[in-house]
Amino acid sequence: MHDFNRRNFLKVAGVSGAAALTGIGCATNGMREAERAHVVVVGGGSGGATAAKYIKQFSPNMRVTLIEPNATYYTCYGSNWVIGGFAGMDDIAQGYDTLRDEYGIEIVQDRVTAVDATARSVRLAGGDSMGYDKLVMSPGIDFRYDDMPGISEADADRIPHAWKAGSQTELLRSQLHSMPNGGVFVMVAPPNPFRCPPGPYERVSLVAHYLKQEKPRSKIIILDPKDGFSKQGLFEEGWAEHYGDMIEWRAGSSGGRAEEIDVSNMTVLADSGFERVRADVLNFIPAQRAGQIAHDVGLTNDAGWVPVDQLTFKSEMDDNIYVLGDASVAGAMPKSGHSANNQGKIVAAAIVRELAGQEPINPSSANTCYSLVTPDYAVSVAAVYQYQDGAQAGVSGAGGVSPSGASASFRRREAGYTRAWYNGITSDIWG
Amino acid sequence: MKKSHLYLVGLAASLAMAGTATQALADDEITRGQLMAASCKACHNAAAADDGVPELNRIPAEVIESQMKAFRDGDRDATIMDRHAKGYTDEEIESMAGYFSRF
Numbered sequence: 001m002h003d004f005n006r007r008n009f010l011k012v013a014g015v016s017g018a019a020a021l022t023g024i025g026c027a028t029n030g031m032r033e034a035e036r037a038h039v040v041v042v043g044g045g046s047g048g049a050t051a052a053k054y055i056k057q058f059s060p061n062m063r064v065t066l067i068e069p070n071a072t073y074y075t076c077y078g079s080n081w082v083i084g085g086f087a088g089m090d091d092i093a094q095g096y097d098t099l100r101d102e103y104g105i106e107i108v109q110d111r112v113t114a115v116d117a118t119a120r121s122v123r124l125a126g127g128d129s130m131g132y133d134k135l136v137m138s139p140g141i142d143f144r145y146d147d148m149p150g151i152s153e154a155d156a157d158r159i160p161h162a163w164k165a166g167s168q169t170e171l172l173r174s175q176l177h178s179m180p181n182g183g184v185f186v187m188v189a190p191p192n193p194f195r196c197p198p199g200p201y202e203r204v205s206l207v208a209h210y211l212k213q214e215k216p217r218s219k220i221i222i223l224d225p226k227d228g229f230s231k232q233g234l235f236e237e238g239w240a241e242h243y244g245d246m247i248e249w250r251a252g253s254s255g256g257r258a259e260e261i262d263v264s265n266m267t268v269l270a271d272s273g274f275e276r277v278r279a280d281v282l283n284f285i286p287a288q289r290a291g292q293i294a295h296d297v298g299l300t301n302d303a304g305w306v307p308v309d310q311l312t313f314k315s316e317m318d319d320n321i322y323v324l325g326d327a328s329v330a331g332a333m334p335k336s337g338h339s340a341n342n343q344g345k346i347v348a349a350a351i352v353r354e355l356a357g358q359e360p361i362n363p364s365s366a367n368t369c370y371s372l373v374t375p376d377y378a379v380s381v382a383a384v385y386q387y388q389d390g391a392q393a394g395v396s397g398a399g400g401v402s403p404s405g406a407s408a409s410f411r412r413r414e415a416g417y418t419r420a421w422y423n424g425i426t427s428d429i430w431g
Numbered sequence: 432m433k434k435s436h437l438y439l440v441g442l443a444a445s446l447a448m449a450g451t452a453t454q455a456l457a458d459d460e461i462t463r464g465q466l467m468a469a470s471c472k473a474c475h476n477a478a479a480a481d482d483g484v485p486e487l488n489r490i491p492a493e494v495i496e497s498q499m500k501a502f503r504d505g506d507r508d509a510t511i512m513d514r515h516a517k518g519y520t521d522e523e524i525e526s527m528a529g530y531f532s533r534f
Binding site: 054058338341342345346349352353356358361362363364365366368380382383384395397398399400402410413414416417419420421423424425426427428431 | 460461462463466467469470472473474475476477478479482483484510511514515516517518519523
C-alpha cells in the first residue's frame with residue numbers, strides 16, 4: 001500500500017506550484033504524486049470497468065486494480081435477446097483481457113468482503129487485504145425478496161428474476177422453451193427505482209416474439225405495481241402492431257400489484273386476494289436496492305441506495321470512496337449501463353483531478369437506451385444530463401423518445417442502431 | 432469533508448494558462464471538452480462504425496460542429512442525434528469537436 005495522505009500531497013502540490021511559477025517547466029510534482037496513487041475498483045460491470053479504463057487513459061502511470069469475482073461478465077443489456085431466442089450467451093459475454101493487457105489494469109478475480117475506510121483497505125474473500133488511496137465501488141443491485149410474501153431468494157432457481165445476466169438468463173430461456181403452446185408467461189414487474197426502466201417491457205416484447213413463432217396460442221401477463229412505465233406509448237403501439245392481444249399489462253391501480261407468490265402452485269395473488277394468476281413460466285423481478293457490499297460498508301440511505309455528491313460521485317459518507325452505477329442515487333440519470341458508463345468517466349476524471357489538486361469538472365453526459373419490440377423494430381429514449389443545483393438533471397429541450405407512428409424503416413434503423421450501441425459501448429467499456 | 436465546487440471549464444482554464452510556465456500541466460489536465468467527447472465515444476467508436484455510427488476520431492472538427500448544429504437546429508434528419516444535439520450549446524459542441532480533431 002502506498003503511504004500517501006492528502007496533507008502531504010497538498011504540501012507537495014503547493015511547493016510544485018511555486019516551482020512552476022519560478023519557471024521550472026516540467027510536469028509538476030503534484031502530477032507525479034498523483035500518478036503514484038493506487039485506485040481500487042470494486043465491480044467489473046459497466047460502471048467499474050469504465051472507471052478503471054478511463055483512469056488509465058487519463059493518467060496512464062496511476063496504479064489501478066479492478067476486483068471482480070467473475071472471469072466473464074454477462075451484460076444485463078442484450079440478455080433479453082437471448083431470452084427471445086435470437087442471440088447466444090456468447091453475444092453478451094465480456095472479459096478483462098484487454099483491460100489487463102492493453103491498459104495495464106491489475107485484474108483480481110475475487111470478491112470484496114469488507115472495506116476498512118479508516119485504514120483505506122479492502123478485504124478479499126480469498127483472505128488478502130489490499131490498500132487504496134481512492135476506492136471506486138460499482139456494486140450494482142441486490143434484491144429485496146423480503147418485500148414479497150411467499151418467496152425467497154432460494155426460489156430463484158425455479159422462479160428466475162433474470163435481472164442479473166448469466167445462469168439466470170439461461171434458466172428463464174430454457175423454461176420458456178419448455179413451456180407448452182397455450183401456456184401463460186407471467187412477469188411480476190418491480191417497483192421504482194430499478195435497474196433498466198424499459199427492460200421488463202422489452203423482455204415481454206421479445207418473449208412475445210418467440211412465442212408468436214413457436215407457441216402462438218400462449219399468453220403473457222405483466223403484473224405491475226406501477227401505473228405507467230418507460231416508453232409506454234411506444235411499447236403499446238409496437239405490441240398492438242406485432243402481437244395483437246398476446247400481451248396483457250395490468251397496472252397497479254387495476255389489480256396489477258402482486259401481494260404474494262404461492263411458489264409451490266406457481267401462482268401470484270393480487271388485488272386483495274380476488275385475483276389468482278397461475279403461471280407456466282413465472283418471471284418475478286423483485287424490488288431492488290444497492291449491492292450488498294455498499295450496505296456492509298455503511299454507504300446506503302434508508303431507501304437502500306447510495307447517496308453521492310452527484311458532481312463527482314464521491315460518497316456522502318466517505319471522502320475516499322466513489323460509488324457509481326445502479327447502486328448510486330444519481331438524480332435524473334436512470335439506472336442503466338449507459339449511465340454507469342458515463343459516471344465511470346466522470347469518476348475517473350474527478351479522481352485524477354483531485355489527486356492532482358484540481359477542482360472537478362462539470363461535464364454534460366448522456367443516456368441512450370434502445371429497446372427491441374421485435375428483432376427488426378426498436379424504440380429509444382435519449383437524454384442529456386448536467387449537474388445543476390446539487391443533482392444530475394436533464395438538460396431542458398434535449399432528449400425524449402422515438403416518435404410515435406414512425407415508419408417501419410425508422411423502427412428498423414433504430415433496431416440496427418441497437419446492435420451498434422451494444423458493440424460500441426461494450427468496446428468503450430471492456431475493449 | 433465537504434468542499435465547495437468550482438465549475439471549471441477546462442477549455443477556459445487551458446487558455447488562461449497558455450503561455451505560462453505551467454503549460455506542461457495544462458497539457459496534461461483533463462478538459463471539459465475532453466470529458467464530454469469521452470461521453471460521445473460510448474457509441475461513436477471503431478466497434479460501431481460498421482453499423483453506420485461514425486467514428487468521431489476520424490471526422491474533422493468542422494464537420495462534427497456543422498453536423499451537430501444541423502441535428503440540433505432541425506436541418507438534418509436523424510433517428511436520435513436530433514434529441515442529443517439539442518442538449519449542447521455552440522461552445523460545448525466546439526469544445527467537443529476540438530478534442531476529437533486532436534487524433
